[in-house]
Amino acid sequence: EVQLVQSGAEVKKPGEPLKISCKGSGYSFSSHWIGWVRQMPGKGLEWMGIIYPGDSDTRYSPSFQGQVTISADKSISTTYLQWSSLKASDTAMYYCATLMTGNQWDYWGQGTLVTVSS
Amino acid sequence: QSALTQPASVSGSPGQSITISCTGSSSDVGSYNLVSWYQQHPGKAPKLMVYEGTKRPSAVSNRFSGSKSGNTASLTISGLQAEDEADYYCCSYAGSSTFVFGGGTKLTVL
Numbered sequence: 295e296v297q298l299v300q301s302g303a304e305v306k307k308p309g310e311p312l313k314i315s316c317k318g319s320g321y322s323f324s325s326h327w328i329g330w331v332r333q334m335p336g337k338g339l340e341w342m343g344i345i346y347p348g349d350s351d352t353r354y355s356p357s358f359q360g361q362v363t364i365s366a367d368k369s370i371s372t373t374y375l376q377w378s379s380l381k382a383s384d385t386a387m388y389y390c391a392t393l394m395t396g397n398q399w400d401y402w403g404q405g406t407l408v409t410v411s412s
Numbered sequence: 413q414s415a416l417t418q419p420a421s422v423s424g425s426p427g428q429s430i431t432i433s434c435t436g437s438s439s440d441v442g443s444y445n446l447v448s449w450y451q452q453h454p455g456k457a458p459k460l461m462v463y464e465g466t467k468r469p470s471a472v473s474n475r476f477s478g479s480k481s482g483n484t485a486s487l488t489i490s491g492l493q494a495e496d497e498a499d500y501y502c503c504s505y506a507g508s509s510t511f512v513f514g515g516g517t518k519l520t521v522l
Contacts, residue, residue, distance in 0.1 A: 331458075331513075338415070338516040339450070339458065339501050344509065353509040356413060389457055397505040398448035398463035405457055 296320040298328075298390050298403035305409045306380050313376035314406045316390030323371035324348040327393040330364060330375045333405075334386045344393065345373060380410045416441065416502055416514035423520040429490040432517045434502030435483060440512055442483040446505035449478060449487045452516075453498045461500075462487060489519070497521040 301315045318328065329344035343354040347366040354364070366373040373390060388406050391399040417435040424430040434447065441447055445465045450458035460469055462478035465485060475490045485504070489496055502514040 327509075339452075339503075339513045341503070341511040341513060355510065391458075396464065397444075397446045397511070398460055399450070399458070399503065400460050400463070400469070402457040402459070 296392070296394070296401045298392065298401055300388075300390060300403040300406045303407040303409070305411070307412055308382055308410055309379050310410075311376070311378050312380055312408065313374050314388060314408065315372050315374050316403050316406075317370070317372045318392070319371060321392075321394065324368045328366070328373050329391060329393065329399070330362075330373075331389045331391055331399070332358075332386050333389065339389075342375070342388075347371075347373065380408075382410050382412075384408060385410045413506060413510065413512050416504060416512055418500075418502060418514040418517045420515075421518045421520065423522055424489075424492045425522045426492050426494065428492050429488060430492060430519065432487045432489075432500055432502075432519070434485045434487070434504075434514045436485075436504050436512070437483055440504040440506040441480065441485055443507065444505045445480065447478065447480060447485040448503050449476075450501045450503065451496075451498045452501065458501065492521055494521050 297319045324347045327344045330342040332340045342358045343364045345352045347368040363376045390403040392401045449462040452458040465480045466478045500517045
């Protein structure tokens with residue numbers, strides 16, 4: 295069974311760094327694109343970027359390029375989303391999801407809620 | 413990349429059919445048969461309901477169907493049930509390993 299398990303909720307202050315994770319199991323993690331999707335409170339889904347863990351090839355949405363860093367450690371089947379300096383506007387739920395069967399988000403993690411507040 | 417356009421809300425009575433539209437451009441919806449649809453219940457992760465415009469994952473009810481004409485894709489739900497009440501999002505591949513989501517549609521089952 296394919297599973298994506300994300301790290302727990304975070305409460306941070308503006309300016310602090312953060313790295314959240316998503317661990318895949320039940321499939322060949324290195325061989326499929328996996329990405330991140332943001333959902334701000336009460337708002338819709340936004341595609342942030344994707345990574346191919348096999349060679350760490352990464353693509354970013356223009357809206358998030360330079361704002362976040364996506365990485366992966368294929369040895370532990372985990373992808374990461376990180377910020378060097380959080381802003382209040384980064385407060386959102388963040389989902390990881392796979393692109394295993396093609397160009398659709400077929401399996402989703404449970405989400406990680408990030409709250410940034412002074 | 414502009415978000416795909418969906419109606420903010422639709423509603424229907426149990427047993428009826430509803431259709432949610434998703435309008436993009438010739439750079440995304442119009443160029444690829446790669447529109448997918450997601451159902452999201454409050455507090456839950458999204459769930460894939462339709463992919464490649466018209467295909468359904470095996471576990472998804474055949475009451476859900478997709479179509480496309482030009483730059484507009486559509487999701488039709490037939491035989492509405494109370495459990496269908498949720499938010500629905502479309503997403504299109506937009507070339508060069510990029511994607512764009514719609515703004516979402518809230519479905520209310522009256």
